[in-house]
Amino acid sequence: MQKVVIIGGVALGPKAACRFKRLEPESEVTILEQGEFISYGGCGIPFYISGEVSDHLELQSTSFHVVRDVSFFKEAKDVNVLTKIKALKIDRENKRVKALNLKTNKEISFEYDKLVLATGSKPRRLGLKGENLNNVFYVKGLEDAILIRQNITKGVNKAVVIGAGFIGLEIAEALTDLWGIETSIIECQNQILPGFLSPELAQVASHHLKEQGVNLYTQEQVKEIRGNQQVEKVITNKRELEADIVIVAPGVVPNSELAQQAGLETTAWGGIIVNEFLQTSDPNIYAGGDVIALKNLITGEYGYFPLGSLANRQGRIIGSNLAGERKKFKGAVGSFILKLFDLAIAGSGITLNKAIALGKKAKSGIAIQFDKAHFYPEKDLTLLELVVDEPSKKILGIQGISSNGDSLKARIDAVASILSFGPTLEDISNLEICYSPPFAAAMDIINVIANVTENIVEQKNIGALPKEFFDFVKVALTSKDKIVLDCRGQDNAKEWLKKYPQIWLNIPTEELRKRIHEVPKDKEIMLVCNTGARSYEAQLILRQNNITNTKNVIAGMGFLTRYGLKI
């Protein structure tokens, strides 16, 4: 018989409580939650704002439509939940939590044998002038979401979203797609999803955002929010934007003051440090979810992974360990997926830029291919980037974009699940995923991306990214020493031949050996096809014929088109 107190009642807290009670029914569990709502799917908030989830009670319900409220926890789970109770202080010596009842404004105290910190995250505060105006929202929790939706339904024409991270993008989609609100996103960094995608893949996503009518301003700082009680404008260092509603989504930080005051070990940025059993530096205190630092299994550093899925899994582990088991949570690789209008964006591990910033000698390959057998009628193009440590050939990360999210998830998850085992390029090249023509290609994109990356690392494939291609074309038009060799069939090439007759040469790869004499030997050549595969083959044939001043447009026209730069 133990007394367990859990601070925080959203995701990890209830999960830990229920698992523990299943294992040790005679013990007593009390959850203290400072808000009004408990046990809700916080990741569902954007879908509630959009209206796809019609009632917020759905976010608070079980899969069998029972609302997880205080009495549900008491009756179904024998767990005590107290809402509107704000924990004030942890007295580790006497094993007590001092708290404030927000309804009565009285202090109360709770005794524990084991304590669980599930205090989650809080939005990073920007401290902007005007951020307290009406209709300016930080998305802290379900309470804010309900207010936001109430405001939208009253009629909103123009919205500004500050921050192009996951929440910002999901909310921008909700506002634009479902409510038809003219939406602008302001991001201070030079790309969307900074830290999660390469600039190249981010550009593909940004291009899609713009096609969907979202105004995106990157590398732009918000200076002030203006209005008269009600918000009216957002002022950046470059422009003024009218706004009826402003959503501030600059990311979240661990909500760890309580832990810090109690002298528990945290990282410099406030993540509670835990061992593999999810115990803090005080073995009687467990912590998990958005409040902890997790070991990044790729870099070995502490990282921050505020995700509902991890919180749930950690909740089960804490529940088990409270009951005397020794279950482990080793860390995270950082898997994510995001629906962005008609695209899905997913990844796992780290990006090329992150790897280089960590001092690694890293390279990446990018490939585009259908996700099904090319002869199968229904299929979608999938764009993947694979990041590899050059000396060891170990995989550091993978990112991708596709219009079929389930299918993209299959490719990313296949690598995500293996990442912590330290796979090499060869492992991915031979990855034995499920195959039949309606679901994969015999040489699937996930194997192909490893082969492409290997060819790049081994400098068989000398590639150019879209920006380099566009710059090349611009210069080629005024110089005389550069040409584009289009390795596709004539049908594909003719539009370009017509547009740029002076720099565009078309020889399908299949005819290149025969027509090698047509290729100028004294010029710099940019090779292009639809996917980068035929042009790679062309590069090899040219090299064999001592024509070596060539570059191959990685992922070809498929990538260039999605990249959205016009030439």
Place this chain on the structure above:
Amino acid sequence: MQKVVIIGGVALGPKAACRFKRLEPESEVTILEQGEFISYGGCGIPFYISGEVSDHLELQSTSFHVVRDVSFFKEAKDVNVLTKIKALKIDRENKRVKALNLKTNKEISFEYDKLVLATGSKPRRLGLKGENLNNVFYVKGLEDAILIRQNITKGVNKAVVIGAGFIGLEIAEALTDLWGIETSIIECQNQILPGFLSPELAQVASHHLKEQGVNLYTQEQVKEIRGNQQVEKVITNKRELEADIVIVAPGVVPNSELAQQAGLETTAWGGIIVNEFLQTSDPNIYAGGDVIALKNLITGEYGYFPLGSLANRQGRIIGSNLAGERKKFKGAVGSFILKLFDLAIAGSGITLNKAIALGKKAKSGIAIQFDKAHFYPEKDLTLLELVVDEPSKKILGIQGISSNGDSLKARIDAVASILSFGPTLEDISNLEICYSPPFAAAMDIINVIANVTENIVEQKNIGALPKEFFDFVKVALTSKDKIVLDCRGQDNAKEWLKKYPQIWLNIPTEELRKRIHEVPKDKEIMLVCNTGARSYEAQLILRQNNITNTKNVIAGMGFLTRYGLKI
């Protein structure tokens, strides 16, 4: 400069040839193919028969619609392909292949430095009386597929498919779904996909087959095929079936006579034995694809994995190693996926029955859950079975069924890719797949199946499979010591309460603690809910109250409904 000869021009042969020529362009490669067609997607044959792939040239084309014929290989790849050349003998001492030109009936001989055996598989011959009648087909290759489709378009009303393996099922779907032919499948074993699914999951697939109008006869032997030139009937040990066309699909065996005659090492069942570099017992002879035995990475035994996807990957490795690299192919775990009308069926590793047959102390868990957040509007139920070695808690295999094949593939591939690393239940429980509500649940089915299996292995969850439940209900109706406790809400339970008032008791799990006195203490209790989760919780609550004679219907009504047995 080497001379490479490759015997076999369908999948692995051309792949090895092209990769090798990319690395060593100055060397000479000759492919000998006894058939007429080369480099085609054999796995696409059922989709060509169905008409989904309209022209067989699509199966022979690149993704950019260029037909991979003899002149394509010569011009684009500088690879010599000779069709209608049947290899007769390998003279290892003099490094020559003796062959017959089937067009001229003349013998010719080819010198090699390195030889590649890509002779593939051939259908297991049943030697049935009448199997040479017109309109009886073994599906050997594209030639047969073209004949089958020609026959179908002439008008076929009734078809019999012999064998309920992958090819048999795919062809049965093609005949039924696209051509509206009344189709019967005869399988000598007691389930479809024997060796790939548990009897329980196979039953779910069989039930779906029947719902789609396919007649399925398992545990039935074909005795004879009858007709007068043209096929008319198939005679089994139990019935006579009229047939205008018969497809014999009893599985394939390695086509390895040539290798055996040359004294290369093979398994008892004819699979060529190769090392990790895919060299046969003669290091100058490589082999891969459907003709080789591969190490099963789960069991450590030699296994047979005749799959186009593996052939392609091995082709690349052989191509690399011919050019002096040392690339490895370590073996296979046996991943598969099959489209069967509106369902997808997938798996990796071994089944529970196979594990037990190997002497392992194995158990499996079965779970059903939505593949997306339960509050997200679009979602599909996914049924998974996870097989685990009890003492070590190592994962041996996973199988699943869902109407969303891409989404099922994501779950199976996440485990498939990790399987050869020897993951434990804890690894799957914490598997960090990509999460957001439109693509996964916070506690995703892939994590849940590990938790369910753990609870079963640790005997916290005492389960019953569908058949046991149906038998229980039958006995309960005439005995007085058995009841069903329905743990769902009243809306779900009322149909059953009405049907079986004498044995059906309904207490939602959330009310069970309060209403525990309503539960009889002297009866055997079968607990049921929609997914097995609430009834598991009920089992724990009952146990806590010293009511222990209970079983929990694994995967609940969701499984029972799909299982198709009527009570």
